[in-house]
Amino acid sequence: MASRGKGDAKPTINDVARISGVSKKTVSRVINRSPLLNQATREKVEAVIAELGYVPNPQARALALRRNFVLGMIYDNPNAQMVLNFQEGVLDAIRDSEFALVIHPVDRSSPTLFDDIRQFIEQQRLYGVMILPPLSENDDFAALFDELGCNYVRMGSAELDDAAHLVQSNDRQAVREAVEFLVDLGHRRIGLVEGPDGFRSALERREGWRDALQARGLPCGPELIAQGSYTFETGRAAGECLLDSADPPSAIFASNDVMAAGVVHVARERGLDVPGDVSVVGFDDTAIAATIWPPLTTVRWPIRTMARSAALKLIHPEAAAQEQSQFPTEFVPRASTAAPKGGAAIS
């Protein structure tokens, strides 16, 4: 093997240039796949690169290019499983590439949130950022990223941005279908455990529930709605509110799986059978859905696929607008839903 400056230090672009008898710049052109390059030169340099095991130093590139080959992920989400699925999707996209993923959870109630995010992006000189709900629903962040000259992709439950900056599911439609499933089973009073204010997903899912019921002329008044904040405990509380009411629903749609799990808990405490006495449907299809008893009927959200696509949009901005932006959900019927007792007769 050809000699290097000293010891076993990693080879640099200078080593490659010297050994292949060309200039640094030419090596740089090879690395960056410049089109105007003699084929013979390219091959010669590539041979040396392979022989030396040369890998460009990302820190040096970052300095020269004023941008880092790093993707950022910004979130403040109560749903751990979703965050992790998203991370895995991003990693699917950057595997075997020069990119790295840095994660940046934030506190959306912090007064310094904007400055915090600004500093994160400026300091890391990110190639691009992905932002998760509910932060992604705030247009001010998009404006901030534009101002900082940082590419971004938002993840959302509705059409928040143009195709180059968005990966989205259609939650309203998905919930409508799930609730129609309950109606088709024979349910006539279907409760809703809605998500917290300020979450676009909560709003979309509520409207999907309403769409389904209104289309069939079924009740969808406030007495059938209880609010939670996407946590197990608030799901319990909402379940109590609904099941202890004067005229309790025979089925409940909860805006996410952990709240649905809370509802199932309450039903058990009341001595109610699920799905015999009350059917429960969740949303997300996180691990918990298949793990609780009975297994939860829910809506699967292709988070990992969406995340992968989000990362690809950042890595290949030129193709971002063509890359898929809408991702279909999938209804997953399990054992937590059944026809109501005597339901078919009523219908």
Add this chain to the structure above:
Amino acid sequence: MASRGKGDAKPTINDVARISGVSKKTVSRVINRSPLLNQATREKVEAVIAELGYVPNPQARALALRRNFVLGMIYDNPNAQMVLNFQEGVLDAIRDSEFALVIHPVDRSSPTLFDDIRQFIEQQRLYGVMILPPLSENDDFAALFDELGCNYVRMGSAELDDAAHLVQSNDRQAVREAVEFLVDLGHRRIGLVEGPDGFRSALERREGWRDALQARGLPCGPELIAQGSYTFETGRAAGECLLDSADPPSAIFASNDVMAAGVVHVARERGLDVPGDVSVVGFDDTAIAATIWPPLTTVRWPIRTMARSAALKLIHPEAAAQEQSQFPTEFVPRASTAAPKGGAAIS
């Protein structure tokens, strides 16, 4: 505000030097808290830094120092909740610091695993890495990190390394206490759903189970053991194996929560009441433990605290050996355990 070169570009060390009338190097000394510095000079420069809102460029520092202010996290773990908790602990430690966290999941069955990790560390020039079980149990990785001159901390269930490179729980002792709790309730046949081969945690937990039973002269033979691989499905299968046996146990300890959830599922399918007919204990205290019905008795692992400590060991290597290395687990009794039917009489 004093003028900067052009437009609204971020101020650099040169701007600070020019405006405060000192050299770059002096500013650098201020930034790096060099002790040999005139107090007046320091204050003057600090004032200019504050006025300009100057922040050192991490990429440039990384290039000059040949090391990046970035911590890496390497894992291949079936337990999503643990990974996420660990991430949060690390972020607790680096919040408001110049450090960033890059995550690097790997496939431990990949033939290129070592090269993959080597490349990750060399390329990112990491300040340090944290490695999670079961990867952390392999001494070859520690040797690799040493060879690469990269500081590391391992997370484990037993004493894998010296205090500067380890954060650990004592799983054997923790499980012993949990199983003793079952014995004290009156259980005499206590089954084990053990974790997969190759996991130190699986081994430690099995020995803890055995310790407790042997100390009381209770059976702990292979007919009471079924193996899973830390997943829900394998937990189900192991539960079937145990509950369908000729002389089924009245209580089961599962090596982690999701396998325990699988056991609970099987019990339900068999028409068995938990804890009336069979008590179940898990390990981890992940979100699932409180969410299933009945809420799961388990052992809480202070992962987030351990992770925070691991990151601090990397950031302050000089104090690493003094920083806490052993982290106590906590037994969390919930509703999935009770005295066996007629158990007290047998005892």
Add this chain to the structure above:
DNA sequence: TTGTAAGCGTTATCAC
């Protein structure tokens, strides 16, 4: 098609 020179923003060396 290729090379030269001048950065990018920081730190290390070694004088003063």
Add this chain to the structure above:
DNA sequence: GTGATAACGCTTACAA
């Protein structure tokens, strides 16, 4: 104590 000067490894002008 402080400051020129030369790295660090790469890229972008601008020539040739």
